[in-house]
Amino acid sequence: MPTTGLSRGSGTEQVTLERLLSVVGRGSLEVYSAPRGLTIEVQGVAVWDPQEPRPAPGQVVLAVGMEPQSLDAADLVRAAGRCGAAAVIFRHVRSGVSTATLHHAAADAGVAVLFRTGWVGWAQLVGALRAGLTAAGVPADPDIAQVALGDLDGLAEAVAALVGGAVTIEDVRSRVLAYSTTDADVDEIRRLTILGRRVPRWRVAALREAGFFSALWGSGDVVHRPAEGGIPERLAIAVVAAGEVLGSIWVASVGQPFPADSADALRRAARAAAPHLLHHRSCRTGEAHLIQDAARALLDGHGSAEVLAIRAGVPLEAPCAVIMVCAEPRDPDQASGVESGRTTPGSGGDPRSRLHDILALYSAAHGHQAFIVPKGRDALVLICGLATGPDQAAAQVARRSASLAQQLSADLGTQVRIGVGETASRLDQAPASRHSAELALRAMRFTGSSRGTGRVGELAEAVALLRIMDTLREVDVPRDTPVRRLADYDAEHGGSALVDTLRAYLDHFGHIPAASRALGVHPNTFRYRVRRLRDVCGIDLDNPNSRLLADLQLRLLGHGGSHM
Template sequence: MPDLRASSGWSAAAEARVTLEQLLSVVGTGAVELDTAPGGLAVAVTGVAVLDALDPGVRPRELLLAVGVDAGSAHAVDVLRRAGEAGAAGVVFGSDRRGGAAEALRSAARETGTAVLFRTPWCSWAQLVGVLRAGLASAGVPPLPAAPDLAPGDLNGLADAVAALVGGAVTVEDTESRVLAYSSTEEDVDDIRRLTILGRRVPPWRVSAMQEAGFFAALWGTDDVLYRRAQGEDPERLVCAVRAGGEVLGSLWVAAVTGRPLAPDASEVLRAAARTAAAHLLHHRTRGADSRLAEDAARALLEGRGSPEVLAERAALQVQAPCAALAVAAAAADGDPSRWHALLGLHCAAFGHRAVVVPAGGRLLVLVSSLDPDPERADGEVERLGTSLVARASAATGTQLRVGLGEVVPGLALAAESRRSAELALRALTYAGGSRAVGRTADVADTVGVMQVVEALRDVPLARGTSVARLAAHDAESGGRLVETLRAYLDHFGDVAAASRALAIHPNSLRYRLRRITQVCGLDLDSADARLLAQLELRLLRLREHGAGKE
């Protein structure tokens, strides 16, 4: 494993040259958007300055924030030309681009070779100053030598790389003690780490104790590593604040795993790793904010209350392009959607589709755009995507997924209709059980029909003392499994061998239970009407016990 300290190059003399391209790659599109860069993206950026009307001087290679300047005014063009004459790296204007503002500025930019950028509507000027200055402080930081291919913002990869170097279990936390990522350490870990990971944040009582002890004041006030010796079953721990440009972004925590001390130089490694982590945390913060805004807009649209234009702007989608919704859930009730949230978005991108993934209770909704304009080919794209999602995501996470495919609609305005058909297909797949994992409503129409019939009968009062009612009462009193036996027998068309395999019992045991069913409730299994009513009642019973569309 390479030496993090020896190869990280932290001395001021070795500081990397920060280009506009590097700065934007760290900051992302959540705070500022590039409109044009006629001089290229390799221009150096050395600082951020706010335009001062009383002292309008501009320094070379600075990024000038034109606060209070109307981007559509002659004043904006004049500011851009003066910035170009001074050799500024670029000028950032406000978010209002109305009245051909962008085109007028582009024309002036071509004359001066100066980049034009716009602040996003959801980032204030004050926030932008902090984000850009923090970005400059961290844009030139090289990646961890243990993970040279670590993508910007890959906090889980960062945690794994640091854990390998220090020989412990690592968590990355924000300033509110929320867990952003953790290492995939396989050894036994202590209870505090286990509770922290499960709850995705440090337990409140632990946070309160550290606040009372003045721990956070000490942590945020130093660049050094804080160390705490092992106490009983609580192992030794190291923690270091992560900051950029004077702004605290979060912290890196290391806990020793059971039966193994930390590396002798763990403190020095963690100190260097915290500086490396700054770029990743900043990238995560800006891109994360952007993603949340896109998620919120997509959720509102899928629920039938949002704006197609707002989502198109936040997620870089086309309002009139064909799109479809997919409803994705784990086949098992304990499946955790957060484990495959990122995988779904990445997989859609690999297929060449822009997508927004929205958590929705125990499932995920995926709004897929960039589909083929031809409806038939678009349907094929959605089906291939769903099938591949099940195969790849299930293999990667070890969780079997089911995907309901929504109908392809001609634009974002009809996304809610596609979502409804996707969720209906997913409900039918879940209701039916079995091996089928992907489908649209047309593929599972019979199951959808049964669900609709059963739902319509939910409040219909049946005759008292039906066979299934008597059987259910007997099971409740005796703890028997006769209802389960009858359901398996009817679901397998009276095939004793198949039903016994489904119940994992001997065929003779099944035959004995069938005789008991007749004795207990008098059900005539030779009567078509009795079998039909029994199947409907069994489905109604399941509906009342577990809810519509659940097993």
């Protein structure tokens, strides 16, 4: 049985399954069966290997690739019990699948059975268990032991008292998770950080350029930032568990120098903070996925508004609206990670991830009750808690959308378009708002509009044409039409010259100088191509019905249509 290298080292406290689960959190694991309770000791984590079916005692066994409802799963649990394993983890079970055989096997073997949640992959789970096993075995610092696990506000207050200063606890992207209160005047950096719930971007850039983040993440120790102007000195340290950076703790001096033992106190605080940050991350991840799943189901038309209202605490009767956000693709060479100053996991440069992250930050910073649902390279945003009057609510959404388009375009360095849905009077009407938002965005894309936002009513011509095109795609059109013949000819000759010529001719109402300029060819060359396409496909360009049919079929051809 191969292990993942996840075992407790010397000098750590005994870790029970209950303690490990409390640190890792319900966002990653669910208890299915625990016949011996949760107080059994955990020694490490191992991946099940059928070729070496003997895990060491006290292991949490990962049953990768094993179907939990299968007879093989029951046999695995019994074999794990004979070896003294603490627990076996299977993937999440689909709704309606019976696992009674697995439950009986767990009872017979005396082994706990856990399921990983649907939004956590095996690789992510291994990292969480690895960090959790380390963090759970760290002896509690007496000055922080009274803080409930995951209470980051209480943790910030305890660290402030322990170290002597004003504390912020941040994630790896410089977003504020918690901060301590103080009666003293705070410096401008701290004020801006707390108000924006993240370190200002210009400050992050300055710290990155000075090499401060490299020292913070790489040293494994307290890093001192001297006072500069009106900004007091600061101490910072990364919070790490089993080599994974979970976040950082920053302490600013308040009116007086740090005590002599402040660095030692901060080191102790960072060790004690690891299980809190890991627990917080897992729980927040689980809750966020449950809410996002409820929002996605509602907007897709098969979910319940009541479920989302209960999970997220939003009113059923208040107005809401959906917007659909699209960041147009950039040159791959320009793609980069979020400007966070981090080289840690989680700061990757996926543009879609950047879009979703900035949307979340914008909503949080502006106090929006908003739920973000990724849709490929786009994102749906359900905005709740709008003004009660329909006109006021619509104006509110329009202002927020315009501001968001401007900010996203600046942050991402690319064009951002937002389709603005019609305001709904109730939460259960959100799917209709989503439909109008999606239609508005499609209309802007269809016309190549440079505007940042748009509603269906503002894009009536484009929307009407889109609906006509959607209908035509379902119409069985005779194959032997002039445009079809022209497209086949171009395909046989390895190009699209004649189709492009016809399109330019129709787009410019037969005006040869303008059409030839659009294609970048000489007017005489364009006239020759027009004569040639008439000969090839037999189109009568003097007949308005022929021009109408050709124009519609060319638009279908240009937007992925197959019915020509």
